[in-house]
Amino acid sequence: MSNHPQPVASADWFATPLGRYVLAREHEYFDGAVADVFGYNAIQIGLPEQDFLRASRISLRCRVDVRGPVDLRGAAHDLPIETNSVDLFLLPHVLEFSAHPHQILREIERALRPEGHMVIACFNPWSLWGIRRTYHFGSNYPWRGRFINLPRLKDWLALLNFEVLGGKFDCYVPPCRQQKWLDRFGFMEKAGDRWWPIAGGVYFLQAVKRVRGMRLIMPKWSDRLAPRKALAPSPKKVRDKGEAVAARHSAEPQ
Numbered sequence: 001m002s003n004h005p006q007p008v009a010s011a012d013w014f015a016t017p018l019g020r021y022v023l024a025r026e027h028e029y030f031d032g033a034v035a036d037v038f039g040y041n042a043i044q045i046g047l048p049e050q051d052f053l054r055a056s057r058i059s060l061r062c063r064v065d066v067r068g069p070v071d072l073r074g075a076a077h078d079l080p081i082e083t084n085s086v087d088l089f090l091l092p093h094v095l096e097f098s099a100h101p102h103q104i105l106r107e108i109e110r111a112l113r114p115e116g117h118m119v120i121a122c123f124n125p126w127s128l129w130g131i132r133r134t135y136h137f138g139s140n141y142p143w144r145g146r147f148i149n150l151p152r153l154k155d156w157l158a159l160l161n162f163e164v165l166g167g168k169f170d171c172y173v174p175p176c177r178q179q180k181w182l183d184r185f186g187f188m189e190k191a192g193d194r195w196w197p198i199a200g201g202v203y204f205l206q207a208v209k210r211v212r213g214m215r216l217i218m219p220k221w222s223d224r225l226a227p228r229k230a231l232a233p234s235p236k237k238v239r240d241k242g243e244a245v246a247a248r249h250s251a252e253p254q
Contacts, residue, residue: 010093011049011068013141017179022202023050025170026092026121029204031055033119039087043111045076045104046094058088077103081111089118095153096122096145102156109160114211118162121204123147128174129201150203162207169193169200 013019027050034042034056042058044051048068053061062071064079074080076091077100089108095101108118123129125147133143154164172192173185192200 010141037088041086042088044090047092079107084113092121112209127199127201165206167205169203171201
């Protein structure tokens with residue numbers, strides 16, 4: 001038997017005190033983000049053990065992944081989903097654990113209908129979490145991921161014609177393993193947005209797919225098809241009664 005411990009999977013990590021802390025913060029954000037998005041189809045990619053679509057009003061809600069308790073089995077970079085058919089996509093910690101993050105975003109853009117929404121959650125490299133990942137890199141979740149900084153992700157979305165609607169930094173508490181230390185540093189959660197707003201361990205991003213259209217300049221068919229208006233004859237002023245009689249006789253047929 002090997003003496004090396006097995007890598008910690010995402011489901012196991014979210015069962016730890018630190019994982020439960022992150023999970024509670026993310027459920028709170030996702031619940032508010034999806035509540036006002038309407039449509040027919042909503043897809044969650046990744047972390048199928050968690051139902052981040054629980055607050056969505058969309059009738060058809062589906063979880064997609066290559067393994068786990070999913071509704072549809074498929075890879076995020078090659079989705080078995082029809083083009084322009086999805087109203088809402090959720091990507092909880094998918095991009096930083098994929099070898100093809102650009103292809104995943106391209107697939108999302110393909111499957112998302114115009115004006116459809118996407119909500120992303122990523123670990124922030126510019127945080128205490130990013131520092132821990134740098135000095136404790138290994139095979140365990142989440143430190144094995146390649147954390148993506150926010151400006152880079154915004155650039156990727158802009159190239160795919162996504163418009164960023166909003167977002168938030170969260171999880172300012174240091175990544176401590178024990179619950180007692182998480183409780184002691186709980187004050188940092190309230191002070192984070194004010195004193196170090198870009199240093200949250202997790203950031204969220206909401207984007208909408210924009211389709212650039214063109215406006216057709218149509219001819220004014222109503223003006224072309226309207227019949228020409230006949231001009232009414234204007235009365236001619238005469239000087240005396242004799243001229244009026246002469247004019248009447250000249251108008252009569254001979």
